[in-house]
Amino acid sequence: MTQTQVTYRPSDVLLIVDMQNDFCEGGALPVTGGNALVPGINAEAETASRAGALIVASRDWHPVDHCSFDSQGGPWPAHCVQDTPGAAFHPQLEFPEGTVKVSKGTAFDRDAYSAFDGTGLAGFLQRRGIERVVVCGLAMDVCVRATTLDALKAGFPTCLLAALTEPVSSEQRQACEDELREAGGEVVI
Numbered sequence: 001m002t003q004t005q006v007t008y009r010p011s012d013v014l015l016i017v018d019m020q021n022d023f024c025e026g027g028a029l030p031v032t033g034g035n036a037l038v039p040g041i042n043a044e045a046e047t048a049s050r051a052g053a054l055i056v057a058s059r060d061w062h063p064v065d066h067c068s069f070d071s072q073g074g075p076w077p078a079h080c081v082q083d084t085p086g087a088a089f090h091p092q093l094e095f096p097e098g099t100v101k102v103s104k105g106t107a108f109d110r111d112a113y114s115a116f117d118g119t120g121l122a123g124f125l126q127r128r129g130i131e132r133v134v135v136c137g138l139a140m141d142v143c144v145r146a147t148t149l150d151a152l153k154a155g156f157p158t159c160l161l162a163a164l165t166e167p168v169s170s171e172q173r174q175a176c177e178d179e180l181r182e183a184g185g186e187v188v189i
Helices: 034-050 121-127 140-153 170-182
Strands: 012-017 054-060 100-104 132-138 158-166 186-188
Touching: 012 034, 012 140, 034 054, 034 132, 034 158, 054 121, 054 140, 132 140, 140 158, 140 170, 158 170, 170 186
Parallel strands: 012 054, 012 132, 054 100, 132 158, 158 186
Antiparallel strands: none
């Protein structure tokens, strides 16, 4: 995978969304092409870190019997259950030292698609002086989309690295890119 064309600054954050075993091939809720993103994300994180940017990695961290699971009437099969191998970050991800990890979807009765939903992430980034959010990870049409829209709503100029994300449904890629552009985001192809 080729590296994207983003020039990082110390006032940027690279937000890596949900690169977990259950969302990659072989997991409970796999996104086709998830495993293939890892080398590019590793290179992007290294580039961002060398430039002094903050690295944040979000993860679904669901309790047993989470409301989003089909067994509880939700839309998804059980996935990313706390402290299980499926909830672990992809084993080949190489997070730079100092990477901040954010857990979402931790309540039994409340779902959270965005890394900003119920995590306090917006306030944390503001206190750190972050001026731009750069987003990649899984899945483009679910959690990456929600995270990007929430970053924009929080007032951050936001950039989606389209080459470093894959949608659950490949037919949704263009519509998702268009929606994020219309919302004021930048999409780097």
